[in-house]
Amino acid sequence: MEKEFNPMAENILEVENLEISYPSSFSEEAVVREIFFQIKQGEVVALVGESGSGKTQVSLSIIRLLADEARVAGKILLAERGDLLLLTEKQMNKIRGKDISMIFQEPMTALNPVFTIGFQIVEALRAHKSYSKKEAREQALYLLKQVKIPNPETRLDEYPHELSGGMRQRVLIAIALASQPKLLIADEPTTALDVTTQAEILDLLRELQKKSKISILFITHNLGVVAELCDSVLVMYRGKIVEQGSVKAIFEKPSHPYTKLLMNSVPRLGEKLRVQELPPSFQNKISENACIFFERCSFRDQDICGSSEPQFKVLSEEHKSACFFPEKVGEKKL
């Protein structure tokens, strides 16, 4: 390899062959495996999948907040910091909140109820940089203005219970952005909010992202949000990525049967509910080597899909699907 070549030039994060398992006396099976993806600077990447598919496991492994029992293998390369999995807890603490921040689903529980909003923002500010009291307060005020909270001066001295859900989520975004991180991990940040509030928060994220060129890993199960905010999409099913590509490619030509199923089961305004086409149930025991989506797939081929797991097939420059028949799946109309 030549010296000047730097594979991390525009990628903020590279995840290579990530595998997470919780060893127990019963099984060694990995809950998440064979995860490869990159996040470029200023890119918004969606991680989509149903509950239990491992989305949150992946995100927590990046910021190293998994439970102690978790066994993580592979590489998580952060630009200028190297492999996060090799760092000590102390080194990691310098990265959390500074290089990588996270916002969570429940704005009701993520804030500490006994401290004021101002105190909690200042706490985040002072964790990575020394500020005088006055500077810190000014900076906190500036952050509240950034996230468009009305009357920020009075809000600083209020407690979380005095704020609505949308306002609390704004405060959490302000805290997450306090030290200008390179990567923001947003774990279902709008799921607990009303549609109008959700739209406001999405607007805010879009605007902040444009302004500061921050990269976002956006975890969600809402395909509508993905279509309107994200640049590229990773679709997870039972611990594996089954399809990945640009948002345009994924929505215009979903090429994995699971992605297709997801798209079909979303209720859409102005349309009748689509009746799901269920595959005939499979009587014989399914082989351990079969494709993970075998049971639910309506495109399956008994011999091919039943005996081995599909590898990624490249469909276009930025579009891959882990299916034996991606062209067949992609052709069929939604």
Add this chain to the structure above:
Amino acid sequence: MKTLLKVSSLSKYYTVKEGFFRKKVSILKAVDDVSFEIFSGETLGLVGESGCGKSTLGRTVLRLNEATSGDIFFKGISLASLGGGDLRKIRRSMQMIFQDPYSSLNPFMTIEETLKEPFYVHSVGTSSEQDECIRFLLDKVRMPLSYLKRYPKDLSGGQRQRIAIARALALKPDFIVADEPVSALDVSIQSEVLQLLSSFKEEFGFSCLFISHDLAVVEQISDRVAVMYLGSLVEIARKEDLFSSPKHPYTKALLEAVPRPVYDEERRKKYFSLKPLDEKMRSPLGCAFYSRCPLATRICSEEKPMLKGAGNNPFNHKVACHHVT
């Protein structure tokens, strides 16, 4: 069409005590002067954000909450004046389905006991008739008979909600209030329960007040839709009219805010237009939507708009806004 239920100027206020020694008393208008009708066999969808009073309205209609003022007429009988025995008798034909099937079923009762409860409460039928009825219901909600002896803990969320629906249908009610019956369920299960509900509507012919915050869900199941904002109805119309030509600025914003699962360059660039709600800008006299409304003028802060006919179909399409004609 025959009117089954008529709600007239219904209000429900709560007093909120706050401050030192809880001496400061303020009034929270959860439901404020709401009137509407439900025809027989019809499903009226009720949408609004969390905290707008839609659940309170649903409960007050059944007199699970006592109204502060106003009245409800069920088949022409005023419910507000009914007491004890009479109310109990009329409750037989009004049922409710709750949001959370994890807490609406008694964990210590088997499915059989749960389904028998309504018959027992209203002393309907002999034991064998009840058994037959329960079997019929279970079959209707597509659950195997072996589930009769099981407890709610053995059931998934979707199955529990189907049991809750079966229980509500047990006495063949004329009117059902369904309060967010599918919001606690996963998307694929949601559609299953919705399909079940709409097939029962055809078969049993009951009327339904269907409360939800999800516009797409409401669209699927309702005949007419009412939109609620901070305690008042702001628009009520036939489903087709409301979704194709919404009139009230809040309804428009609500429809615009729903993210579409389609790749659309335009929508990705567009910003949402509504201002965030600012409690401090609320005026007690004027329109509840005043502080967020793009059309707001002086009259909006001074006078509360009433529901009135609008558009091509003024009898069926009513809007509460000074700026809509």
